[in-house]
Amino acid sequence: MKINKTYQSLLDKSINSMLSAIEIYNKPDFKYREETFAILTINSWELLFKARILKLSKYNMKSIYQLEAKKKKNGEKSKLMQPKLNRAKNPMTISLAESIYRLRAKNETLSLNLIKSLFALIELRDNAIHFHNDSEIEKEIQELGFACIKNFMELIKKWEPKVNLSNYNFYLMPLAYVDSKIEANAILTDEVKNYLNYLKKKVSETDGEDLDFSVAIGIDINFKKNTTLEGIGMRYDSDGVPINLSEEDITKKYPLTYNEIVQKSRKRYKDFKQNSDFHSIMREIKKEDKFAHNRKLDPKSSKSQIKTFFNPNVWQELDKHYSK
Template identity: 60%
Template sequence: MKINKTYRSLLDKSINSMLSAIEIYNKPNFSYREETFAILAVNSWELLLKAYLLKSSSYKMDALYKMEFVKKKNGENSTRKKPKLNRTGNPTTIGIFDVINKLEELNIKFSENLKASIESIIELRDNAIHFHNEKQISKELQELGFACIKNYMGIIKIWNIDINLSNYNFYLMPLAYVDSKIEVDSIITDEVKKYLDFVKNKVSKSEETDEDFTIAISIDISFNKSNSFEGIGMKYDPNGVSINVTEEDVRNKYPLTYEQITQKIKERYIDCKRDKIFNNRMKKIKENPNLFHYRKLDSANAKSLGKPYYSSNIWKELDSFYTKKTK
């Protein structure tokens, strides 16, 4: 199937911009880390949304341009419009907020959490010049970055955009150690405080029922005095790196009970029933150690009683079989 060249170019530039944003953020020593990430991430989002708007508008380029009325000879406006030209004589494209508005006009639903996340990153970009002491709030900014990338990958899957994420090592930013207990050795500027208040307001108004998109992902690092040999060794990929986790970590990884899942499917799907097909799919899920864990009361006793728990990633599996309700 032939794909529109402009559409394909916008998608390629978008994915490369986001990968560049992650690469810059991951550098061990980069003094303009958060601001550069915001600039590239916003550019990536804008290109992605413009590509989707172009496709949704039957690939008509006028959908991406700022339009103005054609002037008559007498100086009055005619009924015809033409693209507004910039200083170089090329058409001027619309901004990211106008793109979002146009998508909504086309009845393309846009999560409030998603819009708030994008707006928070845009404000970070626009306020970068005022961030004289951004290191004091690097943890908060990293939480926005985590959500930004998660949402970016999520919208590609939900809208079925023509990007194969499996072609990229599209990992979220590695969790750098940020000690929240360190005393701030300088006073946060008024500009930075205003920005933090702006984001906090967005977070406070976020929809908790929105499981697909979030404004910020909390970072919580804890250290135990016990040695790592007391943990449970796990390896999901034969070529992967071994990690050690405690029983508490396992509970965090598999937080859902069967009862919680069966209750949630009523709220989440319009065509899911607890029938034989559903039971067979749940049986298949139990075979996947990434989605299912049987937690024993006594892990040292092979005959110990226990209880089954499921990973929250189970929803991605069930989403492929059932139709989600419209929010």
């Protein structure tokens, strides 16, 4: 099947723009880190949305142009529309906000969490001149950045499942040795305070039922000295770093019960049935440490009953078997 060159170019540039944003953010010393990340990621999303609109419009270029009414010879406006031209006399393309509107007009469903996350980044981009690249907002912006990258990968997988993102490193370096007192002691400008209030408002409006897309992803790093071998050693990847989890950590990592998964599956999937097929799938899921953990109801008793709890990543596995 022949691929439209403009569509492919927009898609490739979108991915490359996101990779550039991540690469710059992860540099050990970069003085305009958060602002540049916001500018490049918004550009990446805009290109991705335009590529999608173009594909849904059977590659009609007018679908991504800003249009204006033609003028008649007498100066009156015609009902016919034409592309609006920039100073170089080239057609002007639509903005990110307009691309969201046009996608919805084509019955393309976009997560509200995703849209709120994007507009929080747009605010950062538009107000970048007011921010000083200190430690004032880096944690909040990184939480926004984590969600931005996760959402981007989710949408690429949904719209273009043939694109293999495993060849790229889509991650932000975690904050190293974050002092919990920084936020409390930081001297914030009025502009920064306004932006943080705006960002917190967006996060507070998060749709908890939307499990695929996020407004922001929280960062909580704890370093604990321990002289015992308590906790569970985990390794999701053969080359990964081992992580020890306490009982308290396990509750956070595996918050879902079997019954909760059943109830949420009824809302999440249109073809879900709690039958032998589902139970068979769950038996396989229970075998994976990254999805499930068998926990004693009474950790101090050797005869205690065992109950299985599940990580939210279980939805990625169930998505392979059911239609959302």
